[in-house]
Amino acid sequence: QVQLVQSGSELKKPGASVKVSCKAFGYMFTHYSVNWVRQAPGQGLEWMGSINTNTGRPTYAPGFAGRFVFSLDTSASSAYVEISSLRAVDTAVYYCARDWDFWGQGTLVTVSS
Amino acid sequence: DIQMTQSPSSLSASVGDRVTITCRASQGIDSDLGWFQQKPGRAPKRLIYGASNLQSGVPSRFSGSGSGTEFTLTISSLQPADFATYYCLQRHSYPLTFGGGTKVEIK
Numbered sequence: 001q002v003q004l005v006q007s008g009s010e011l012k013k014p015g016a017s018v019k020v021s022c023k024a025f026g027y028m029f030t031h032y033s034v035n036w037v038r039q040a041p042g043q044g045l046e047w048m049g050s051i052n053t054n055t056g057r058p059t060y061a062p063g064f065a066g067r068f069v070f071s072l073d074t075s076a077s078s079a080y081v082e083i084s085s086l087r088a089v090d091t092a093v094y095y096c097a098r099d100w101d102f103w104g105q106g107t108l109v110t111v112s113s
Numbered sequence: 114d115i116q117m118t119q120s121p122s123s124l125s126a127s128v129g130d131r132v133t134i135t136c137r138a139s140q141g142i143d144s145d146l147g148w149f150q151q152k153p154g155r156a157p158k159r160l161i162y163g164a165s166n167l168q169s170g171v172p173s174r175f176s177g178s179g180s181g182t183e184f185t186l187t188i189s190s191l192q193p194a195d196f197a198t199y200y201c202l203q204r205h206s207y208p209l210t211f212g213g214g215t216k217v218e219i220k
Contacts, residue, residue, distance in 0.1 A: 103156040
């Protein structure tokens, strides 16, 4: 069955980088785009952007271009978001979603010194 | 950017109540709207797509309506499993935007 499985929680220091993975199972990976969503503690959902898994072309929401980079490994049916120069405000749960119908379980990234 | 204004931000209701949540778009988005349910500590789950289409496996007590700028999610008879936070999402144009959420609590 369709599943998106994300990498585990991360604890990082300010200024470090983190790469969150999202591995797809049960469908043809390149047939559906992958969206990334951020949810800060106690807050709502925020669309970070998406990546076309057929072309590899990313689209970033305002505020997510620059330190956030979406990438793919189609041979591994996986999508990634790498966040550089981490700040405390990046502390959040990060979700991937297949064209909105299936979601990963979320990855908590905590940025703290 | 299209702003999605969701109301109310929270509500208290009893099991069996009819519940209505509204999303208003700052400009027309045709029927490019989805509704999501999120329970604490869990990923969101899509309930409705295309404004009024029920996601497979979602109970029929959930329904969506509207087009253009005004949209409604209705729960016809609230069940214990429905206490959660609900979000709308417009996918009409980039950047995609979520509503602020509606927390449905037990009265």
